[in-house]
Amino acid sequence: MTHLFTACVWRRCLLLASLLFATPTWAAEILLTAAEDGPGVQAFVQALGQQRPEDRVTFTPLSDLPAPGHLPSATRLILLDLKSLDWRLQDNQGPPTLVLRISRLQARQHLGHGVPPRISLLWSDPPLERQLRLIADILPQARRIGVLYGIESDFLLHELRQHATSMGLEIVSQPWDNINDSRPLQTLFKNSDVLLGLDDPQLYNPKTAKNLLLSSYARQLPLIGPNAGFVKAGSLASTYSDQSDWLAVLDRLLDHSPSSWPRSLYPEHFKVVGNPQVARSLGIEQVDEAAVAVRLTEGEKRP
Structure with a gap:
């Protein structure tokens, strides 16, 4: 009986261990937004969701969102156009935000000489x-x-x-x-x-x-x-980064705490076209x- 009891306990421990390692310790709430929806946006959101199945990746049109400060603070926000950036800039209390594919010139026009807190810019123009x-x-x-x-x-x-x-x-x-x-x-x-x-x-x-x-x-x-x-x-010729390169950048950043996100960066991965x-x-x-x-x-x- 003692041997049988020990075996049962051991099997339960193995089951709990397997469930522990099979289930992510946490899942991020990743929200993407833009002023307009479309096939390209949906394809990108779907690709990011497939790349990060342990997280909840969703897209909500900008018109359907509350003020940035009313979003849950744990949300990881990804902006896909300049109109959504202007919306985000209205509120310093918004969640950590990644601005995808913004040029140096566009940032200068919308932000001036500095980058507000809790916002990271991912440059679109080649370095x-x-x-x-x-x-x-x-x-x-x-x-x-x-x-x-x-x-x-x-x-x-x-x-x-x-x-x-x-x-x-x-x-x-x-x-x-x-x-x-x-x-x-x-x-x-x-x-x-x-x-x-x-x-x-x-x-x-x-x-x-x-x-x-x-x-x-x-x-x-x-x-x-x-x-x-x-x-x-x-x-x-030129250098450039495509969707797969941007997804690789996002995947790396989303694996880390927003507190470690850089204020701005260029994609590490790129291609050459001639x-x-x-x-x-x-x-x-x-x-x-x-x-x-x-x-x-x-x-x-x-x-």
Whole structure:
């Protein structure tokens, strides 16, 4: 009887242990919101939910939410657009918040020079240093990096020059206040080996694309960036992060306490996109996207 009793107790202990290790010790309440819903938003929410099955991942349209301060403090809030950021900024008492895919310029427009408490910004525009390293990798002879800037993007020049100096590169900057005036373009192209596009929609947009790209071809001057979309339009190459990269960032952050979230960060994971037709038209070797991405990643891992 003693042996039978001991065996039963042991089996119950094993069962409790198995349940303990099979059940998460905690589950996070992850709330995503945006002003508008749509297939892309739902696909992203579904992908995050599949990636984190132990958590409760939901999407609620911005119009259906109370003031940020009325949400449970334990909620982990993810904002998917700028309208939801403006809503979040109305209340300093809101829950810990991740702002997904916001550019440096957009943050400057909405936040000024600082980031409010309990808010973390995940940058959408490619890191300036990464873009410079892309240029150094695929265009090793280029030394003078031409940069157009506007009134709202000139604050990026100081950081860009710091990175360029450490790499032995020179930044040749040119203001472009009137996009209907091509003279700043011609001046910049005469003094540059390559053009690096800043993620400034006032300068790089469907209205300016034709002028920029035709001038680039005419001068045989490659344009890098400002983003993956512009590469499709006719620039040579860029780095970028896609949905899988963003999900990897969120997965890592959500595994930790919000108190450890950085105020801002770029995705660690990224890819390279090149335009083979543009490379051929400029007489440049086609960009090996996978190989270049590996080399850039290895370079960032080294101190």
